Amino acid sequence: MDAKGLHVEIKDEVKGQVKAVFSTFNVIDSDKDVTPPGAFEDGAPVLISAYGHTSWQGELPVGKGTIRQTSKEAIFEGQFFMNTDHGKNAFLTVKELSDAGLQEWSFGYDPVDYSFGEFDGQKVRFLNKLKVHEVSPVLLGAGVNTRTLSAKSAGPGIAVRRGRVLAPHDTEVTSRSWDGSKTAAGIADDARPSELRTAYAWVDADGDPEVKSSYRFAHHHGVGGPANVRACLMGIARLNDAKGGIPDADRKGVYEHLAAHLRDADVEVPGLKDAPGGSLKYSEEGHAVLAAVSAFVDRTAEVMALRALKGKGMAPRSADLLGWISDDLGRLKSLLSAPLGDDEPTDEQIASLIARSVAQLNGI
Incomplete structure (x- = not known):
């Protein structure tokens, strides 16, 4: 509604x-x-x-x-x-x-x-x-x-679809690094709804429009800031892997909002699947991994901050897993920096490496 x-x-x-x-x-x-x-x-x-x-x-x-x-x-x-x-x-x-x-x-x-x-x-x-x-x-x-x-x-009485897709607007588009949690934290707590609508693509109709937590799919660098290519691609990946957390009826609207920014930047727009889940193309899988890694880094920062308040560090098992993930990401970096030649890794090999990293992420 x-x-x-x-x-x-x-x-x-x-x-x-x-x-x-x-x-x-x-x-x-x-x-x-x-x-x-x-x-x-x-x-x-x-x-x-x-x-x-x-x-x-x-x-x-x-x-x-x-x-x-x-x-x-x-x-x-x-x-x-x-x-x-x-x-x-x-x-x-x-x-x-x-x-x-x-x-x-x-x-x-x-x-x-x-x-x-x-x-x-x-x-x-x-x-x-x-x-x-x-x-x-x-x-x-x-x-x-x-x-x-x-x-x-004059003298002496529906079933609700609770969501709002926000319309895109003219803005610059950048592909620089994206830190979603830092971006959200940088938006003032007293920001008006008209300001919050410039940073997100969807708002919960049941939520308080004055509160940032009512909004989802952040993809702008602050109020009125440029849209971020990486955030838009990660947003579409979330829509395709059933992690968007919004009503199905709103998926297309959010997709079109994010896709509009990508088109402005002359970036190829991934397709929107008829239903979340299912097999992914190589590039789509990469966007999904990027979204998963970004979300997990945000979650790790939250956990570390909470444990620090209690005077504790990361638990040994979690520290080991984070190290393993870092190792695999290092392997990916070495693949990207390797000289081109007969030994250049195939798409399937790179996809397999990323898939193993994601499996480790999901196992934490």
Whole structure:
């Protein structure tokens, strides 16, 4: 489930009916998305969720409504459940905040059809067709030029795909070394969601958008920094070996995000497998190994730091295994530095060497 924002202004405090523009077509919103005309189903029914989309977590819906669209914008016409305490209280809260100019709304949707491209010189995601499930009062929305048209009164009620694929954006691309944990640690803990979205490719819709741990597939050198070729290749390898940790429905979107940066750098883009796992080509296996080694180095740094806090060093067995891995990586380095000739190792020999290193990694 993804979400977009709209700004609400209550104009009539008597009725619990609302009419609001919740999407403006052909503009770039704060998520770097563009919604074209016709993206919504005219006349489609939707719910009004409890505050902050919490009806996805079991809170009772507070109203219902219908979607209408013109050639320029999408409009929500809704009715709060004024005959229930939760519906009436939700409307009164929205009214008070709207009177103060503080209330915004968001709509929860599934991107049925989307694509990536350029709009006004920027890289964006085009939301070509959307399935809207609910609208919800929120603290901060993402829409552009959205507003309430009227609020009137009438006198004296899905399975969730929880993830958001973030749209790619224009940036420099570098192939220098990549340290994912160091990069994440370098991003300020108080970074805003708009800043965090410039460093990652996916965010957990159930997580706090203000917290770095809600984001995955880091591939930029800090907020607004250049994208990293190695990080993008490792990200695609994670998508192909079932270690991405995101819903299957979001794999393609994350893949397209990472692939866009690789194309900008004129780097050959590995394919996305229909399903994670299965056999890998030589280059794909190499990317998977790179991702595994990078993740294991991060994990080793964490373990060593924790043991150091307790006044301990690495356990002897673990130290031995790390030494063995280092030895094999040294053998790989010697293969790469060997002069070309009749004794040059074959792809199969190099692949076999890497596979043994990975097997040792997995055995720790």
